[in-house]
Amino acid sequence: MSNYSVFATTVGELSANLISHSLERMTPSPVGIGVLEVEDGCGLWEVSGFFSEIPNLVEIEILEVVYEIKFVVSKILDKNWVNQVQRELVPVRVGRFILYGQHDSEKVPVNLYGLKIDAAMAFGTGHHATTVGCLLSLESLIKRGYFFRNVVDLGCGTGVLAMAASAAFKTQVLALDTDLIAVETAKSNVKANGFNSRIMVVQSEGFNNGIVRKRASYDLIFANILANPLCLLAFDMARYSRRNGIIILSGILNEQANRVERYYYSNGFSRVSAQRIDKWITIIMKKK
Secondary structure, three states: OEEEEEEEEEEOHHHHHHHHHHHHOOOOOOOEEEEEEOOOOOOEEEEEEEEOOOOOHHHHHHHHHHHOOOOEEEEEEOOOHHHHHHHHOOOEEEOOEEEEOHHHHHHOOOOOEEEEOOOOOOOOOOOOHHHHHHHHHHHHHHHOOOOOOEEEEEOOOOOHHHHHHHHHHOOEEEEEEOOHHHHHHHHHHHHHOOOOOOEEEEEOOOOOOHHHHHOOOEEEEEEEOOHHHHHHOHHHHHHHEEEEEEEEEEEEEHHHHHHHHHHHHOOOEEEEEEEEEOOEEEEEEEEO
């Protein structure tokens, strides 16, 4: 079995995080991403990605042009990077939720919602600031007394947000992703965590799937994607949200927040609160 790594250096943490987020959205997706400052305070950052099949070299070349960097693509023989990355991922606790791999099953406290995550080749292990921001936002809503009966997770990746909502509210959740690998990964995680009866995983681009439209309207929508698609989805978000429905928007850089919010203000939403983690912001909004 052949595996591949891609590696580049860049100046500044912001640039490194942008590159890593772009790598995560590649097709095929990497099984692991690394972002590391070469030396504390030096300003030079390393970004690496690990693939269980040859990465899309056209996408790599596009990223090189966009970010003005040069990737080194290397072939690695006889190493299962999926298992390697999963072994190295430590459990992540966010409020009442703890995300863990199979190898850490014995470390889960009984008083928390334990969500076993097999990252495989999908985005969303719980280590990225955007996922953490969504979970913190969900935690804050729970503490304020919110309860949701009809939930959809747009761009579900591994299914972690859909499972968190279903665990907290014991409710029906629809998990969507455009990527077939993400859909299969989410289905596997849903089954492994015993949510088959409450979570349906569907391949869909936004609200285009008939099942998604039929189950509307929603009182909670997660959308951990990117700023541009979030702007394009604003009208449909309003169309398929209930009155007083809540949306949690993530995958947004701090400097993109105002632009994204303007789209949602013009479609009848108001800001409830926001979570900032590093260079990323997660925004909770409410439909008027």
